[in-house]
Amino acid sequence: MDPHHDARRLRRANLRLAWLLALVAIGFLVGFILVNLP
Amino acid sequence: MTTTTAAHGEHPEHGPARGLMRWVTTTNHKDIGTLYLLFALTMFFVGGAMAMVIRAELFQPGLQFVEPQFFNQMTTMHALVMIFGAVMPAFVGLANWQIPMMIGAPDMALPRMNNWSFWLLPFAFAMLLSTLFLTGGGPAGGWTMYPPLMLQTGEALPFVIFAVHLMGISSVMGAINVIVTVLNMRAPGMTLMKMPLFVWTWLITAFLLIAAMPVLAGAVTMLLTDRYFGTAFFDAAGGGDPVMYQHIFWFFGHPEVYIMILPAFGIVSQIIPTFARKPLFGYSSMVYATASIAFLSFIVWAHHMFTVGMPLAGELFFMYTTMLIAVPTGVKVFNWVATMWRGSMTFETPMLFAIAFVFLFTIGGFSGLMLAITPVDFQYHDTYFVVAHFHYVLVTGAVFAIMAAAYFWLPKWTGHRYDERLGRIHFWLSAVSVNVLFFPQHFLGLAGMPRRIPDYAVQFADWNMISSLGGFAFGASQLLFLYIVVKTIRGGARAGAEVWEEAHGLEWTLPSPPPYHSFTEAPEVR
Numbered sequence: 001m002d003p004h005h006d007a008r009r010l011r012r013a014n015l016r017l018a019w020l021l022a023l024v025a026i027g028f029l030v031g032f033i034l035v036n037l038p
Numbered sequence: 039m040t041t042t043t044a045a046h047g048e049h050p051e052h053g054p055a056r057g058l059m060r061w062v063t064t065t066n067h068k069d070i071g072t073l074y075l076l077f078a079l080t081m082f083f084v085g086g087a088m089a090m091v092i093r094a095e096l097f098q099p100g101l102q103f104v105e106p107q108f109f110n111q112m113t114t115m116h117a118l119v120m121i122f123g124a125v126m127p128a129f130v131g132l133a134n135w136q137i138p139m140m141i142g143a144p145d146m147a148l149p150r151m152n153n154w155s156f157w158l159l160p161f162a163f164a165m166l167l168s169t170l171f172l173t174g175g176g177p178a179g180g181w182t183m184y185p186p187l188m189l190q191t192g193e194a195l196p197f198v199i200f201a202v203h204l205m206g207i208s209s210v211m212g213a214i215n216v217i218v219t220v221l222n223m224r225a226p227g228m229t230l231m232k233m234p235l236f237v238w239t240w241l242i243t244a245f246l247l248i249a250a251m252p253v254l255a256g257a258v259t260m261l262l263t264d265r266y267f268g269t270a271f272f273d274a275a276g277g278g279d280p281v282m283y284q285h286i287f288w289f290f291g292h293p294e295v296y297i298m299i300l301p302a303f304g305i306v307s308q309i310i311p312t313f314a315r316k317p318l319f320g321y322s323s324m325v326y327a328t329a330s331i332a333f334l335s336f337i338v339w340a341h342h343m344f345t346v347g348m349p350l351a352g353e354l355f356f357m358y359t360t361m362l363i364a365v366p367t368g369v370k371v372f373n374w375v376a377t378m379w380r381g382s383m384t385f386e387t388p389m390l391f392a393i394a395f396v397f398l399f400t401i402g403g404f405s406g407l408m409l410a411i412t413p414v415d416f417q418y419h420d421t422y423f424v425v426a427h428f429h430y431v432l433v434t435g436a437v438f439a440i441m442a443a444a445y446f447w448l449p450k451w452t453g454h455r456y457d458e459r460l461g462r463i464h465f466w467l468s469a470v471s472v473n474v475l476f477f478p479q480h481f482l483g484l485a486g487m488p489r490r491i492p493d494y495a496v497q498f499a500d501w502n503m504i505s506s507l508g509g510f511a512f513g514a515s516q517l518l519f520l521y522i523v524v525k526t527i528r529g530g531a532r533a534g535a536e537v538w539e540e541a542h543g544l545e546w547t548l549p550s551p552p553p554y555h556s557f558t559e560a561p562e563v564r
Contacts, residue, residue, distance in 0.1 A: 018147070032252065
């Protein structure tokens with residue numbers, strides 16, 4: 001993707017990927033706590 | 039690899055804001071990179087001061103300067119500050135400065151989050167360091183924070199845990215920014231396999247950060263709830279298991295080691311081809327080796343805890359997987375040496391640090407292999423041999439690479455050449471003193487000196503004295519580094535766009551210093 005053209009599409013793609021990665025991180029955090037409940 | 043033509047515009051009307059608020063509200067990748075680097079340098083001296091306290095106390099047997107409890111706080115805080123405050127932010131600073139310029143992007147993908155990622159750090163470390171003034175002092179259970187020892191910490195515990203949470207959030211946001219920038223913002227023609235090695239190693243590091251940091255956050259959160267909210271994650275009396283903490287911590291901790299060394303591999307892979315005046319030998323094998331190391335980092339964690347009493351099959355598994363890491367690492371070392379082979383080499387300061395990295399990091403790698411052998415580790419575990427090993431990896435590895443990067447890119451960042459003579463003096467002082475500091479610690483460990491103690495048997499006196507002298511010299515040498523950096527920022531001979539004779543890549547097509555907004559028009563990558 002050319003970052004110098006179509007700024008709106010790029011911004012949407014950036015936010016989509018960022019949220020996906022953030023959800024993965026949050027999932028790891030919550031998952032690790034839950035599987036370790038005694 | 040890539041040949042490029044410069045295409046960039048100067049937009050003075052879009053320059054930085056003036057005054058202090060420029061740095062508070064900035065969303066510019068260069069400004070944020072500078073903030074990260076200055077923060078890391080400050081923390082390097084804070085953590086270094088703690089190291090001086092440690093080495094002063096260990097200068098001779100007996101208790102000299104500090105109480106044992108304060109000594110333990112120093113070892114704990116030294117590690118936390120150096121890992122999370124110096125090495126990691128330094129690499130994030132380098133990534134902020136270099137990645138957009140290297141891939142032909144105008145800025146990082148998420149500039150406001152970038153600002154937030156940085157500004158969490160001063161608050162996190164202010165909180166962490168303030169615990170030294172609380173009743174009971176700071177954390178003293180080691181940076182690994184094992185329960186039940188860590189749960190005996192005084193008022194400092196929740197502050198430490200919240201500080202670790204903030205550092206984790208900062209790191210994860212920084213990693214998200216790097217991944218999104220690299221995957222979405224590359225200039226047309228900049229395919230993944232044309233990316234500079236520094237960008238590749240950082241992309242892989244960012245995935246490690248996203249997978250590893252939440253695990254640490256989970257571990258310390260469980261410590262917090264065990265202490266204050268009645269849970270028993272790590273309390274055997276309540277059905278929990280303290281050894282489980284060690285498994286969780288090192289599932290984070292070993293990838294963390296690679297988080298601190300993969301970007302260093304990237305830096306060295308940029309510098310050696312430049313000063314050998316040859317393309318990097320085995321570019322694609324470097325990429326695959328980096329990815330292999332990252333994958334293996336998730337299946338070796340229990341080699342840090344061979345002595346807890348694992349089943350034999352577990353010990354064998356973790357021994358073999360750990361030894362397997364030597365294969366991709368060996369590929370890398372071979373490729374660096376092959377790049378230098380018959381190269382037209384010159385030995386400016388960045389190259390000196392890079393060559394020292396290859397040599398001394400390999401020593402750290404070999405001692406790591408020794409520690410990987412399970413029955414042998416039973417002897418070495420928790421001795422100064424381990425301390426020597428990881429300081430070779432992290433000081434002559436990560437820190438030397440950061441210094442190489444600073445000398446390599448300072449002329450690009452500031453537009454001024456650094457004083458080469460002083461740079462070389464700094465290198466030789468550092469290279470000699472760091473070996474006087476850490477090499478004797480191998481002997482101390484092999485002779486049985488335990489780590490994390492303020493006093494020791496007289497049989498360890500001589501090597502400890504030599505190690506401390508090396509430590510003081512290494513610490514003092516870094517004041518020269520500070521002087522060189524300040525001098526270069528303030529002035530010096532002008533640096534052209536292509537600072538080094540055989541420097542290749544998009545960043546060298548920009549003037550030195552680069553304009554505030556790097557590539558407002560797409561550069562052409564062939």
